[in-house]
Amino acid sequence: MAHLFDGSVPHPPLPGVIPQLGEMFQAAGFELSLVGGPVRDLFLGRVSPDLDFTTDARPDDILSVVRGWCDAYWEIGREFGTIGMRKDGFQIEITTYRAEAYDPESRKPVVAFGEKLEDDLYRRDFTMNSMALRLPQLELVDPFGGVRDLHAGVVRTPGAPSSSFSDDPLRMMRAARFASQLDVTVAPEVFDAMKDMAGRIEIISAERVRDELVKLINGRSPAAGMDLLVESGLAGYVLPEVAALKLEMDEHHRHKDVYQHSLTVLRQACEQETGPDGPVPGPDFILRFAALMHDVGKPATRRFEPAGSVSFLHHDVVGAKLTAKRMKALRFDNDTIKAVSRLVELHMRFYGYGDAGWSDSAVRRYVTDAGPLLERLHRLTRSDVTTRNRRKAERLAFAYDDLEERIAKLAEQEELASIRPDLDGSQIMELLGIRPGPVVGRAYRYLLEERMENGPASPGEAEAKLRAWWQEQPESRQETGEAELNKTEENS
Incomplete structure (x- = not known):
């Protein structure tokens, strides 16, 4: 066994809470060791804010030692022998030596307390996590070659x-x-x-x-x-949808390897992330997971065309549905599910821009449909270019550069991030003399469509458009007929 400070083990400075706890437990007659990930991290040159310790003390004994020392403590894991606490910004867990196993048919661990540090280390997951630092003497305990495997x-x-x-x-x-x-x-x-x-x-x-x-x-x-x-x-x-991409290998090479393409897109998406002050700070799970899942709709939509080519029509829509379904099964929150599946749905929207160009209205729709995901969509779309054809890659990059420039120019003239009709619901009801109901929603959507197609309009122009639209609606004619009938009844 090696002493951590004998010069053979380089490490960052130990936080003061570690030797403090070691001395407190020793004074109380108990063993205490820093264990698992925090010890591994010392060999990687870092200190984690989460510190795990193991001891021969039982939960009641642990509490008796740390009460009055820690800033706060909790007993949520008590039945598993764990007492949690917070001290000087560190999250600390102290767990009684234990042996842990799963019943073959159960999801819940069966816990039995142990007596020896070495037995506790044996039950841990991997050798690089089966190292301990005895406290307060700072003696490294590595019975299974964790340091060796970590270096290897x-x-x-x-x-x-x-x-x-x-x-x-x-x-x-x-x-x-x-x-x-x-x-x-x-x-x-x-x-x-x-x-x-x-x-x-x-x-x-x-x-x-x-x-x-x-x-x-x-x-x-x-x-x-x-x-x-x-x-x-x-x-x-x-993640059976990703596994299915591997099974979708085309032995005749009529289309690219979708599985390897998806891994490449994932790698490239990581490279597209920004620093903490940028629009997409890494690591960004939403961008990365969308990159992995963006083509999962291809196996279900693959079609061999008469000319020998392969098509994946609507794989973006199908993939979005499959992604949402899988994430629901994995109990992701609704906001994350919506964000990832929306990116999957939108990842093909850009293609065709470089060939035909888009009108300003199409650019507005692109920005509006992406909403707060626009910066991620920019990066996902760029990451999706994995072709080895340099000319094609350069053409797509140039086209997307051009699209981003157009978005920026339009954003200077209009509030692209929050496009709304030129009249709100209250103004619509006041101008048309109608009450809240479905007609107001239809009018709102009409004005939003006009805003998308033609850009912002003055209040007078928006009012004229609304009144012209209103004249074409059956409700307008119905109200006109009722007004004429009322007038006739009054005259008679």
């Missing part, structure tokens, strides 16, 4: 992978997430176990699967993590 960039399990994945099948997705976050590969025996046990992921709740998926997509190399999900068979259970 390989994901291994402390024991047999099949036993680890049987205990918690979500660990298979976590391996793919590590491939994305840490640029590591999985050991052959780990990959084989993932393939053999992929179906076990079905016992895990949709919410936990979703959370791992979000972390994977937001990692440094999401395409690598996703490829591992697909190749292992896990994607067939958690």
Whole structure:
């Protein structure tokens, strides 16, 4: 075992809360170790704001030590041996040594408290997370070669992978997430176990699967993590629409490899993200997931044309529906579902602009339909260009540059981000002398259409257009007839 400060282990400065806790638990007669991800992060040169500790103390004993020291504490995980707390801006969890397993037919862990640090480390997911730092002496405990595997960039399990994945099948997705976050590969025996046990992921709740998926997509190399999900068979259970792209390989090469194209678009979308002060700060899950899912409608819409070509008519619309359905199954919130599926639906809208050009009204519709997603749509559309034909790529890039310039010029003249009719609902009712109802909605949509087609109009022009439209409506003629009838009755 190595001492963290013996010079052989480079690391950033330890936050003061770590040795403080070690001394407090030692004084109370208990063991305490920093464990898991925070220890791994020290070898990666960073300190996480979330600190995990393990101890031989039971939950009641943990509380007796930290009361009065921490800023706040909570007991939500008490039945699993975990007490959470906050101190000096750090989120801290202290957990009693334990052994944890899943019943083969259950989603809930069966918890038994352990007695030894080494036993606790053995039950953890991967060797790079099975390291501990004994406190307060700062002694590194690494019984399964976590430092070795971390430096080698390989994901291994402390024991047999099949036993680890049987205990918690979500660990298979976590391996793919590590491939994305840490640029590591999985050991052959780990990959084989993932393939053999992929179906076990079905016992895990949709919410936990979703959370791992979000972390994977937001990692440094999401395409690598996703490829591992697909190749292992896990994607067939958690993202079958992406797995279907792999099955859609065209052995006659009549169209491009949609699966590899989607991974390339995902990589390029990551490169399109901006810094924290830009319009699309990375990592941006909505942009990235839309990039991954943008072509999932192709397998259902593929048609072989008489001339030998292949078409995917309306794959954007079909893909948007499939994306929304999958995200609902994974329990995403409605706003995220709407944003991602809308981007998938709009990703083909630009094509054709470079050949025929668009009227100002078409540009207005593009901006209005994208709404707050416009900056993401810009980046998704640019990311979707993966052709190796340099001339074609340059032509598409030039065309999109031109579209963005036109949007900017129109935005200087008009409020493109919030296009509204030149008259609102109250003005419509006042001018036409009508009450709230469907007719007001029709009039509003008519004026919005006029605004899209012709740009902003003066109040007088908008009123003239509205009155001319009103004369063509059956309700106008009905009201005129009733007025004439009333006048006749009054004269008689």
